[in-house]
Amino acid sequence: MIVMDDILTTLSVFWFSALVFYVLVHRGLWIFTDVTRTMSMFTLEKALGPGIDLVEGRKGAAPRAWIMQSVLWLFVGAIFTFEGLWLNHEPDALHALSSWGYNPTAETLSATGEIVTLWGGIAMALIGSGMYVLPKLLGTDLASEKNATLVSFLWTFSIVVYMIGSQNSEILGLDIMMIGTGINVIALLAVIMNQLLTLSNRSGSIPMPAWLIIFGLVSDPISLVAAALTGSLTTGAGQWLVYHMIGGGFFFLSTAGVVLYATTVVSGNALWSRTLNGAILIGGLFTINTFGDIDGSIAAAHLGLAAEEMVFSGGADVTASFLLAMSAIPVVAFAANSLITLRGGDALLENYNGWSEINLGSLAIIPIFLASLFLQTDAVTGTNAIGGMSSTIETMALWAVMVPLSFGSAMALYPSITGRRLASMARARQAFWLMSVGVLLGLMVTLMSDVIGMALMDAGVEDPSSLAHDLEVAGSVFFYFTVVAMILHCLNMVSGLFRGNIVEEESKTSSSIVVDTYDLASATTVRRILGSGAGMDTMVVPVGESDESGSATDL
Structure with missing residues (x-):
């Protein structure tokens, strides 16, 4: 029991x-001195031996x-x-697989779907997009492209x-x-380590x-270390807390950073x-995220570890409920910032x-947040009046919020990353509508x-x-329909690598980097200047124009 x-x-x-x-980061990440940086780069590349040469850099x-x-x-x-959804109403649909010694149930298939979607699909999209966005924002290159590419296969x-493991x-005797x-x-x-090395090579502010x-x-390992140091990993409420700390840190903050750049x-x-943006960062760290399971x-x-019963005592349920409710601040801030930026x-x-x-x-994050808030508060207080809909709401949080945000950002950055556009915009639109109908x-x-x-x-009706x-x-x-949509997305993105139109020149779209100067060559609007990435401290420099004819240049 945790108090x-x-x-x-x-x-x-x-x-x-x-x-x-x-x-540490704000003071220049002094722990990454020249010696430490060299050793870290050696660990990322040379220490891996011939394996590092299997991938391109x-x-x-x-x-x-x-x-x-x-x-x-x-x-x-x-x-x-x-x-998993199908076996909920037809448990014997895959009974033929029992001849091979495999007896899937709705619970195991749903759990596998959640793990694969969360850590395979969403997490890899966020990490991959972050490997493009972070160096772009910092004005540098990724510290080690080879190591990052090789690690992607380790993650897979x-x-x-x-x-x-989710099936057996x-x-x-091995867990x-x-x-x-x-x-x-x-x-x-x-x-x-790769991203911190990239951060240490930045050319300006963050x-x-x-x-x-x-x-x-970094919130993922910090959450685990904090829970291990306090001994809360062995309690049901502590396991629940760690789960939602990782959800609010690794998944929500990473999603916010990538999506805001993509918009x-x-x-x-x-x-x-x-x-x-500051409200998103502070709120994501200092509140408890509502999305996800109602237990640990x-x-x-x-x-x-053995899953323990989630029991709160000594007013802990009040504290948890308060922090769950306060997580509305970063969620609303994120939704407002992304939507208004997107629809400017x-x-x-x-x-x-x-x-x-x-x-x-x-658009979907607010209503699903409210549903998740009611669900988590119901579980924390021990009422369990609406626990029967927890599985469906968790699936909605994954497929109506996290997947569109993470995968949509990856699609937005696809031309910049690959140098080619998607194979077919029509197929992308079809996949979007199929996924929307299937999920919603x-x-x-x-x-x-x-x-x-x-x-x-x-x-009491039996x-x-x-x-x-x-x-x-x-x-x-x-x-x-969602399955069909993901098939279309897979074909579209894979085909785009080979048949997509080549991006001829980089589009001058704005980013989250504030430019230092802005050359004003002709009349324009303040909105257009701000849209180029300028801020309140940007120096506007008028550029003169002349109608005089040119002449030969002396060499």
Whole structure:
């Protein structure tokens, strides 16, 4: 059992560690001296021996590898999620596989779909996009393209292990999920080291989206260390807390940093508010994220621990509920900043890859946040009145918010990373509408079935409802559109690498970097100047024009 003091202690250790990290980075990351930087680069490349030569080190190779693997994992995650939804109303649909010794259930397939989608699809899209965005914001190159590319395959291997472990947690006496976590942690530490080396080579100040990406990466290991130091990993409430600390740090902050940069690229507008960026960063670190499971069983499985009963005492439920409610601040700030930037008056939309996906995720995040808040508060207080709809709302948070935001950002950056555009914009639009119908309509129908089931259970009715069953069938059929959509996205992105139109020249779209000077050659509007990346401190320099004819130049 964990009490309020233990919760605050865990969070305090996390907050203090984040503050120390900020001070170190803000003062120039002095720990990366010339000697340390050289040793770190040796660890990333030369220490790996001949293996490092298996991948190419061209600029953009690493982000491309991560993003292309992410879309493949999203396809696999969609398949497992669909199968889990189908087995909810037809448990014997895959009974034929029992002849091979494989007996899948709706719970195991849904868990596999969640893990693959979250850590394979979403996480790889965020890390890959971050490997392009962070160097761009800092005015430098990624420290080691080769290592980042090689680590992407190590990360993929960890997802394969996760898939096996979610179906059979123990093989030959080995905890498979724990092995997958160990591999995943090694890959994540390599990514963090690579990005910190990139940060140490920056040529100017650190823009706020870069802070979001960096804190998103380091918050994962900091959360685990803080929970381990305070001993909260062995309690149900502590496992729940760690799960949501990682969700609010690694996933939410990384998503915010990547999406805010992508919105400026897609729209051609500067970020609407830099103050809201600060609210996103502070709120993401100092509140408890609401998205995700209502218990800590997944966190326990990843760490090889027994899932304990989630019990709050000593006012801990009040503290947790308060921090859950306060997470509305960063969520609303993110939605407002991304939507207004995306829909600004001077939005260019010349290259609108991913525009629809980012727009969908930014619109859906508020209602799904509210549903998740009610769900988490219900679980924390021990009421458990609406726990029957938890699985569907968790799936909605993944596929209606996180997948559109992360994958949409990857699509928006696809031309800049690969040097080619998508193979077919028409196919991309078809995939978007299929995914929208599959996720929104399919999961809403499934949610209606869950509500009917809970109402009958509360009324003491034992006979199953035919209407609830029919709605479950309809919901799973609609969600199959999402599987088709991911097939189209996979084909579109893979084909784009070979048949997509070559990006001839870099479009002069704005970014989150504030330019120092702006050359004014003719009359223009203030909005257009700000849209180029200028800020309040940018020096506007008039450039003179002359109608005099030219003459020969003396050599």
